[in-house]
Amino acid sequence: MRVSDFDFFLPSDLIAQHPPAERGDSRMLLVDRHTGNSTDAHFRDFPAQLRPGDLLILNNSRVIPARLFARRAGLRTQHNSPAPTGQVEVLLTQPLGNDRWRALVKPGRKVPTGEHLIFEAPENRVEAPVNRVPQVREANLGIRAQARTLLEAKVIESGDFGERTLQFSPTQDFFGALEQLGHMPLPPYIHRSEEDEEEDRTRYQTVYAGANTHGSAAAPTAGLHFTPQVLEQIKARGVQIEYLTLHVGLGTFQPVRVEDLADIRLHEEPYTLPATTAEAIHKAKSEGQRIIAVGTTTTRTLEHIAAINRIEPHSGTTSIFLQPGHRFQLVNALLTNFHLPKSTLLMLVSALAETENQTTTGREKILRAYTHAIEQHYRFFSYGDCMFLS
Structure with missing residues (x-):
């Protein structure tokens, strides 16, 4: 496949320059990964999309003023x-x-x-x-x-x-x-009269970022929607919440400079899988429960540890690139923001939308969902709205 296959036109006025007035006050597009059908919703509806027994895994890395x-x-x-x-x-x-x-x-x-x-x-x-x-x-x-x-x-x-x-x-x-x-490392598509503002110190940081997990040069942005209240609502539904740490690094800032997906090489990023999360993954797999990743960073970490067959507490690095054709071993569903054209993150989401015995490819499903999101004026990228692919 070609990088240009993942291109789309995005009006510049849909690129969110500020977070919503209230954390969690975002729109959410629900996308069925099997059919590609989409439904408009709001992030406050996210807990209702989860089932008792689900395992929700989040990346608790802390963004530094890098x-x-x-x-x-x-x-x-x-x-x-x-x-x-x-x-x-x-x-x-x-x-x-x-x-x-x-x-x-x-x-x-x-x-x-x-x-x-x-x-x-x-x-x-x-x-x-x-x-x-x-x-x-x-x-x-x-x-x-x-x-x-x-x-x-x-x-x-x-x-x-x-x-x-x-x-x-x-x-x-x-x-x-x-x-x-330091200044918060806002992405280059956020254009401000000032490089960053005081609100970015809190809003470009998840509410569950660890006190001792400093290291990310960009926020794991799917987690920016969560509030303590939403996390409590999720737990009340019988969903188990666990965390891992992956420090978001250079790959977030570097554009793809090749045209063939086979030539893409990502930078290594350090991660840590805690014992409680490893145990929860084993339990979910043995009981046939869904594992839901919050963000592409969580997804990459989970699929990496599955690929190396090391679902046990440890630290390491990963440069895994998830593209259409990848068979997901752990992740069943994904909450994620809308990504840049021709980005490896868009390729990852397209890979998860691939299902067996379907005439429509994952790429086609996701680009169709993105077209709908653009028509409905969803906000894109780091401070934008989100998609739940399940």
Whole structure:
């Protein structure tokens, strides 16, 4: 199959630029994966779509303020000197352990291997995130306020398309520093006068993100619809809720650069499968109950652990690419947002819509559902509406 087979036209005014006024106040398209038939609904109807005995699995990874601005150490200036030049943008995309991170750097041509980067917060900015450009001018003085170095990193490896591996100097509270320095890594199709806003700190984060599961460079967006009240309603229906962790990384930001699906290679992303979730999966499979994934990240993790036959507590990495023709071993249904044209996520959803002995392909079913969603003015992408494919 060709990547162009998954293209569709989306009017730009349907790309959600802000979350709905209230979390969970979203529309939901119900799609029968066997027939392709669709029904308009709202996310508040989601608990009613679940059955007693279902197992609902969510990704509890926490999004970090991963978009940072740094300057090259060789361009360091003294206090009250003109503002520094050579500023670079750094997007942390994957934790590698031992204070190392994979990142995208712009402009990459100015940041070779061996370069040192300095991440500073102005003195008058302690608890709140810094402005887009980490420098300020004191009122009526026209001079640069003293900046504090919060993080330092060395580029230890270079890759294509601005990819870099950074070795950060040890710090007592790395994620605390990110909270002061960083911006939420909103996708490039969200166009704002400001890079991010205060509401993004909470709304671009699931309500169930773990306290110690920092690491995602993008939100597992299907989970953004959930509220504590909805989770309680689901439990009240006799549905078991469990979690896994997959840190969303570089693949979210990189476009597909090949035309043949057979040539697609995804970046590895780290995941953790807890013991309680592994046990729940075994129980659901043995009892013939449905396993419902919230989001494509959860789906990829579940199908990866099935492919390697390791449904037990462990951590690892996955680069699994789910495309039409894949036979799903664990996931029976999926709650997901609407995805970009020609994206691997759209291919994944199309794969789940494939059923045996059907004359209509999964791709055709999903593109037909997307056409309906466009005609009915559903909101698309990260802050948009959702689809339940079952």
